[in-house]
Amino acid sequence: MPEHALRPAASRGPGLERCHASRLFAQDGALVLRTPGRSRRFPVGGTAGITRAVFVDAAGGDGTRGAEARGGPGLPGSWGEVQLQDRDGALIGRFDIEDWLPEAPALPARSVRGEQLLARSGVAGLLRAAGIPLHVARDRNDPLVASKGTGTSLGPGRSFPLWYWGVRAVAGSVWFAVFTLVVFSDTTVPWVVLLLAATAFSAPVARLALRLWTRLRTRRHDPVVRERVRPSPARGAGETVRSRRDTEIRIQDRDLVLRDLGGQEYWFALSGPHAVTSLVRVEDSAGRPVGVELRGPGEQVRAVFPWDLWFGGEEGAAGWSRLRRAAGPAVSERRLGGKGTWPKGPVLGTGLLPRTGGEARRIARFPGTVAGVSSTAVMAFGSFFSVIQGLRITETASGPAAAAILMGALGLVLQAVPYATHQLRGRLLLDRPVPAQKSREATR
Numbered sequence: 493m494p495e496h497a498l499r500p501a502a503s504r505g506p507g508l509e510r511c512h513a514s515r516l517f518a519q520d521g522a523l524v525l526r527t528p529g530r531s532r533r534f535p536v537g538g539t540a541g542i543t544r545a546v547f548v549d550a551a552g553g554d555g556t557r558g559a560e561a562r563g564g565p566g567l568p569g570s571w572g573e574v575q576l577q578d579r580d581g582a583l584i585g586r587f588d589i590e591d592w593l594p595e596a597p598a599l600p601a602r603s604v605r606g607e608q609l610l611a612r613s614g615v616a617g618l619l620r621a622a623g624i625p626l627h628v629a630r631d632r633n634d635p636l637v638a639s640k641g642t643g644t645s646l647g648p649g650r651s652f653p654l655w656y657w658g659v660r661a662v663a664g665s666v667w668f669a670v671f672t673l674v675v676f677s678d679t680t681v682p683w684v685v686l687l688l689a690a691t692a693f694s695a696p697v698a699r700l701a702l703r704l705w706t707r708l709r710t711r712r713h714d715p716v717v718r719e720r721v722r723p724s725p726a727r728g729a730g731e732t733v734r735s736r737r738d739t740e741i742r743i744q745d746r747d748l749v750l751r752d753l754g755g756q757e758y759w760f761a762l763s764g765p766h767a768v769t770s771l772v773r774v775e776d777s778a779g780r781p782v783g784v785e786l787r788g789p790g791e792q793v794r795a796v797f798p799w800d801l802w803f804g805g806e807e808g809a810a811g812w813s814r815l816r817r818a819a820g821p822a823v824s825e826r827r828l829g830g831k832g833t834w835p836k837g838p839v840l841g842t843g844l845l846p847r848t849g850g851e852a853r854r855i856a857r858f859p860g861t862v863a864g865v866s867s868t869a870v871m872a873f874g875s876f877f878s879v880i881q882g883l884r885i886t887e888t889a890s891g892p893a894a895a896a897i898l899m900g901a902l903g904l905v906l907q908a909v910p911y912a913t914h915q916l917r918g919r920l921l922l923d924r925p926v927p928a929q930k931s932r933e934a935t936r
Contacts, residue, residue, distance in 0.1 A: 495746075495761070495763045495764035495765075495767075496517060496518065496614060496617045496618050496621050496764040496765055496766070497515040497516065497517035497614075497618075497761070497764070498515060498516040498517070498592040498613065498614045498615070498618060498766075499511070499515070499592070499594050499614075499747070499759045499760070499761060500514045500515075500591060500592060500594070500648035500759075501590060501591055501592065501593055501594060501595075501596040501597055501648070502594055502595065502596070502597050502598070502756050502757055502758040502759070503597075503651060503756065503757070504754060504755040504756040504757065504859060505651070505706055505755065505858055505859035506651055506652050506653060506656075506702060506705070506706045506709075506859065507650075507651030507652075507859070508706070508710055508755070508757060509528050509709050509710060509713070510527070510528065510648045510649050510651070511749075511757050511759050512710075512713035512715070513526065513527065513528045513713065514526060514527045514528065514648035514649055516587070516592060516618065516646060516648075517618065518536075518618060518621045518622035521535065521536055521537070522534055522535050522536055522541075522622075523536060523542065523576070523585075523618075523622055523624075523646075525646050527648060527649035528649055528709075530649075532644075534576065534584060534585055534644075534646075536622050536623060536624060537623070539578075539579070540578060541578065541584075542576045542577070542578065542584055542585075542622075542624055543577065543578055543579040543624070543625075544576075544577050544579075544624065544625050544626075544627060545574055545575065545576050545577070545619050545624050545625070545626045545627070546574070546575045546577060546626075546627045546628075546629055546636045546637060546638070547572060547573075547574050547589075547610060547615070547626060547627070547628045547629065548572055548573050548574075548575060548629050548632060548634075548637055549572045549605060549606055549609075549628055549629065549630050550572060550629075550630065550631060550632050551570055551571075551572075551601070551602060570588070570590060570601050570602070571588060571589045571590040571593070571596065571601060571602055571609065572588075572589050572602070572605070572609065573586055573587065573588050573589065574586065574587055574589065574615060575637065575638050575643070576624070576643070576646070577638055581636075581638060582638065582640075582641065583638040583640070583641040583642070583643035584643055584644065585643045585644040585645070585646045586642075586643045586644075586645065586646065587645065587646040587647055588647065589609055589610075589613055589615065591647045591648055592613050592614070592615065592648070593609070593612065593613045594758045594759050594760055594794075595758055595794060595795065595839075595840040597756065598758075598838075598840040598841075598843075599838050599839070599840065600838055603837070603838050604792075606628070607628075608790065608792060610626075611765075611766065611788075611789040611790055611792070612766065612788055612789060612790075612792050612794070613766065614761070614764070614765065614766030616765070616766075617764065617765030617766050620765075621765075651859070652702070652861065653702070653705065656698060656701075656702050656705075659694060659698045660695065660698060660861075663691045663692075663694040663695060663698070664691075664695070666687070666691045667688065667691035667692055667874060670684060670687050670688045670691065671688060671874075671877070674688060674881065680881075680884050680885050680888070682885055682888075682889035682891075682892035682893075683892070685878075685881045685882065685884075685885055685892060685893075685896050686892050686895060686896055688877070688878060688881060688896070689878035689881070689882065689895065689896035689899040689900055690899060691874075692871070692874030692875055692877065692878050692899070692900065692903060693875070693878070693899040693900070693902065693903045695871045695874065695903070696871055696875070696903045696906035696907050697903075697906065699871075699906075699907075700906055700910075703858060703910075715744045715745065715747075716744060716745045717742050717743070717744055718743045718744065718745070718818050719742070719743040719814055719815070719817075719818035719819075720740050720741070720742055720743075721740065721741040721743075721802075721811045721814055721815045721818075722736065722739065722740050722741075722811070723735065723736070723739055723740075723801055723802045723805075723811075724802065724803060724804065724805035724806065724807040724808040724810075724811050725800060725801050725802070725804055725805050726800040726801075726804030726805055726808075727805070729800045729801050729804060729805075729845075730801075730845050731801075731845075731925065731926050732845075732849075732852065732922065732923050732924060732925060732926060733921060733922045733923070733924055733925075733926055734753055734852055734856065734918070734922035734923055735753050735844075735845055735852075736926050737922070738751065738752075738753050738754075738755060738856070739751060739752060739753050739844065741797075741815060743762075743815075743818040743819055743820075744762075745762075746761065746762055746763065747759045747760060747761060747762060748760045748762055748768055748786070748819055750795055750840070750841070752844055752855075753844065753845070753846065753852060753855060753856060754855035754856045755856065758795065758840060760786070760788070760794060760795075762819070762820060762821075765789065766788060766789055767788065768786050768787065768788050768794060768819075768821055769787055769788055769789065769791075769821055769822065770787045770791075770821045770822045770823065770824060771784055771785070771786060771787075771815070771816060771819060771821050771822070771823045771824075772784065772785040772787060772823075772824050772825065772826055773823070773824070773825045773826075774825075774826055774827075774828065774834055775825065775826070775827045775828065776827070776828050776834075777827065777828055777829065777830060777831075777832075779827070781799040781803070782798070782799055782828070782834050783796050783797055783798045783799045783834060783835070784796065784797040784799065784802070784803070784812075784815075785835070786821075787821075793835065793839050794839075794840065795839065795840040795841045796834075796835045796839050796840070796841040796842060797841055798841070798842070798844075801844060801845065849918060849919065849923035849924075852918065852922075852923050853914065853915060853918040853919075853923065856914075856918070856922075857914060858910070858914075868907065871903070871907060872904065872907055874903070875899075875900045875901075875903030875904045875907070876900065876904065877900070878896050878897070878899055878900030878903065879896070879897050879900035879901060879904075880900075881896055882894070882895075882896030882897035882900060883897065
């Protein structure tokens with residue numbers, strides 16, 4: 493694959509496969525979009541091919557980030573979008589910049605703009621390699637902006653698989669229709685109660701299947717890892733068993749990957765026009781190290797590694813040496829002047845350790861859909877309602893009643909057990925401070 497391939501925005505859980513597999517790159521006179529299980533080619537030039545790109549440097553909708561990161565449909569253009577047009581200005585395809593900026597989930601919307609955003613994401617280098625002229629429009633009313641048609645989305649793919657959405661949509665629609673019938677007609681027809689219980693039961697089963705699907709799909713990707721650097725925090729920096737286990741920097745053949753405590757991975761190219769270019773060790777005015785900056789095109793800071801968190805412990809010097817040796821970018825130092833603060837502005841890496849155990853458990857929970865807690869509440873209510881309706885028909889239809897009660901109770905168990913396990917493991921084990929001796933042994 494060409495070195496200028498774009499990397500998608502950071503993701504975790506079911507969306508982690510996008511980080512491994514989704515790329516947008518130029519090859520043999522075409523733009524190629526590769527997503528899990530599919531590749532599409534968009535010819536460049538000619539009568540029907542892409543002849544120009546327009547970067548619409550303006551917020552879309554209400555300016556909020558899209559919900560695609562959580563599995564739902566996004567609001568287009570919150571960071572700006574790129575339109576790919578033919579020679580007549582007709583829209584061929586489009587993509588949101590935030591979908592192809594690895595650190596986008598960790599930054600406020602549009603905290604990087606204009607040419608800096610094009611360089612950081614790699615879009616400028618990609619279009620240059622593909623031979624596509626790039627125009628910039630600061631307003632959506634600009635004549636260059638295509639106003640008709642939707643074009644093909646060149647996003648990295650869905651976070652949640654299509655089969656999961658299909659099961660949830662069909663089962664949810666049927667359940668709501670039957671629920672309305674039962675409530676307003678006060679019916680106790682056995683087959684209706686069974687259908688109600690079965691559709692309610694399918695939701696927690698689908699979620700459990702999604703967990704298994706995610707684990708199996710993630711194992712399919714096994715990139716070559718040259719080095720792993722785990723945090724070696726200074727005493728009192730807030731290290732926990734979870735952060736020791738899950739947080740790391742991976743140096744792979746083509747990527748530098750930062751994995752945070754919640755399992756979210758940020759993939760940065762190690763070569764090409766938008767690759768990370770240098771590691772900068774930052775010192776305060778007294779010469780004490782405060783952190784390391786990972787820089788990319790135009791010396792833009794892509795991520796920071798606070799020194800006390802990553803390299804302040806007993807094994808910190810060894811970790812810093814391994815990172816310098818394996819990463820490849822140039823290494824330099826700079827000193828803050830006077831009362832200068834570090835880092836300046838929002839940047840990935842400053843909030844790596846949650847302030848409380850509860851926040852850590854919330855971040856590390858298996859990702860939910862855009863509906864969030866509402867979806868879980870509806871699932872729990874559906875299972876409970878199945879039990880109630882099963883009890884109503886116990887005397888007239890004992891078989892269907894037992895089946896409805898069993899499905900309702902099992903549905904509640906399938907929702908409660910993963911949640912309780914997650915909370916208990918966090919409280920009793922993962923979100924507790926690492927004993928000094930164990931910390932030293934784990935680092936080695």
